[in-house]
Amino acid sequence: MNTHPDTPLLAGVDIGSTHCKVLLTDLTGNVVARAQRGTPRAPDGHTHPAGELVDAALDALRTCVRRAGRAPAAVGLTGMAEAGALLAPDGGTLTPVLAWSDPGPAPHADRLRTAYGSLALHARTGVVPSAKVPLAKWCALVSEHPDLPSRAAAWAGAADLVAHTLTGSLGTDATFAQRTLAWSPHTGSWDPGLLAEAGLTEDHMPPVRPPGHPVGRVTAGAAAATGLTAGSPVVVAGHDHLVGAWAAGVRTTGQVADSMGTAEAVLTVTSEVPDPAAAARQGMSYGRHVDGTHWIVLAGMRSSGALIEWFCDRFMGLPATRGTERYEAFARLVAAAPQGPTGLLLAPYPGGRACPEPAPDARCDLLGMGPRHGLADLARALLEGAAHHVRWMTDAQAALTARPPASVTLLGGPTRQHTWTAVKAAVSPWPVRLCQEPEAPALGAAAWSGAALGHDPAALRSTVTELVPDPDTARAYRAEHRHRFLPYVTRPAEPSAGADLPETAPRPPETDDRRSPRGDRP
Missing domain, CATH: 3.30.420.40 (ATPase, nucleotide binding domain)
Incomplete structure (x- = not known):
């Protein structure tokens, strides 16, 4: 421009x-x-x-x-x-x-x-x-x-x-x-x-x-x-x-950012210091926001975009040297899968889980693979597993701050994967927004450089649009989250080989799903 x-x-x-x-x-x-x-x-x-x-x-x-x-x-x-x-x-x-x-x-x-x-x-x-x-x-x-x-x-x-x-x-x-x-x-x-x-x-x-x-x-x-x-x-x-969250407009109490990159971070803005002991038990950090005034609670997932990198390397034969070509090929692959839940359950923890409920020995488990599933379904299952885990992290932060999210804003380079952002919007029961600037951290850094010249950094921000999922798809994904994903990832350690998914399992307080697909309360 x-x-x-x-x-x-x-x-x-x-x-x-x-x-x-x-x-x-x-x-x-x-x-x-x-x-x-x-x-x-x-x-x-x-x-x-x-x-x-x-x-x-x-x-x-x-x-x-x-x-x-x-x-x-x-x-x-x-x-x-x-x-x-x-x-x-x-x-x-x-x-x-x-x-x-x-x-x-x-x-x-x-x-x-x-x-x-x-x-x-x-x-x-x-x-x-x-x-x-x-x-x-x-x-x-x-x-x-x-x-x-x-x-x-x-x-x-x-x-x-x-x-x-x-x-x-x-x-x-x-x-x-x-x-x-x-x-x-x-x-x-x-x-x-x-x-x-x-x-x-x-x-x-x-x-x-x-x-x-x-x-x-x-x-x-x-x-x-x-x-x-x-x-x-x-x-x-x-x-x-x-810095990316700031550029995407996540600046006040109750706003949540889902910052997507090689690793993924969920942060909730608060006006007060969270309970340190409760945050520690959930494996979450806390500290100041970039404005030096607000506080944030931070939860991390080290294998997010890295899962796509791994999949492209091992299953698609597209190494990092192929640059953007492999991301485009991955996007075409997941778009070819049928819309809605794949029926696969993937726990996205190749190197352990940092939070919630830290589990260093957790691994990248895959359940439900059948004759009807192909490579496209497996690729989409990676995105589904990561989306389910991010919702769990966000629910845990809501319990920690005793405040449901006012909104969740997606930002970062992987937001170019439109299938991924659509799955996130379907899994999440809150308003989900998409930062249109894929390099939001760089935009936020530019905004704060302007402060050195006397310009208000709050005046510079990216365009953000709301993602509205299909109602039936949203109901299906949210049911998957409650009845399959959470019971599996919160199951007792070392289940017997081949065990069925538990009928019930302890899980952290979660946001009420009984609302419209836009995330509004009834």
Whole structure:
């Protein structure tokens, strides 16, 4: 879309697990250019080469500037929360970018849980101890290299690294800091006692900037390399799921975002701190929203878009090198399946379930496969299983906050899979909305960069439309959720082989389905 040449442009950069995505937008949210690059990953899958990751993000940014024909007035950055690297005093990296998905630090998370108590740590930090938290990663690094704290200058998250390259300055946002297990969302400060577990101090941590405050300004060298204007402010906007939710309009109490990506997150906005013990028991985190005022409850599903990646690799013979071609082929495949429930029941937990009712040993079970089912049905069952689990996470958050969702907004790249969003709308008993901007986190980062120029970030948001499912399809999917999915995933551990689905099973409080397919109460 064309904009007046005098209208300022804002850049949003999203460093994701699979892709680095960049867009340029005007102050109302009209996107004028976009580009993406694959996020580099080492062969072991547990790290990202730091230099290559930064180069990928900056190359996409440079492409956007070229396509727009002019530079943005400010740059905002978002991305995956728990990934980062330790920096040397000269600004170089001492480690690669440690991927959030690396299971290696699990023993160190277990040690922290034993030393402090899982509930106590959760109440202190808002985070459930796990292998992905940076504190566990730091402990793992120091156990192998005891001199690392004396050689390290600072920790930098993935978005912080790109900001550092552009500005020469280091800084981050509270929504990133609160994912480390070493930050208090209550006091807004680093926790010296927890940092000491890894031999680190507050001096090793990046300064945490208030929402919309720049980390620094584009240097002359970075401007020459990217086409940006020297002196433009660079803002680290925060955690991608939260920043994307903000762009989609999920900003006030009772609103829910379903942020879809390689991993999937459901977050509910609240005005008060949730009960830490209840959140911990359900495997959920809590912390501040990107505005620094509201609170959020966060539930994660690590294998969401990753299920599609796996299916394309193993069942369709379409590796990641085939790019968007494989997503289009998957979309055609699921569209070929009959509409409505497949009759298959898929528990979407290839690597365990984080929440609700955490079950580390849960697996990707499939029940009900018969002669009439084919590859298209199996592909659609993946989407159904993920949709059922997201509804369960949302129900659990509603019970935790004692408030049913006012609406649930879907956002993220996988929303391009229209069959998936249709299934989600059919499974869900609340109003379900679709954010039309597939790169909502990048749009949200751009919005918060505008705050550094005095522009109201709330003025920039994506168009959102409501999804209205077919009434009969909605009734069928909601019956499946109540009578098949929930009884199976909440069954007692280690059922006998070949056992039938239980007639009844304990399950968390859920939202009343006795309403119209639009989700309105009768």
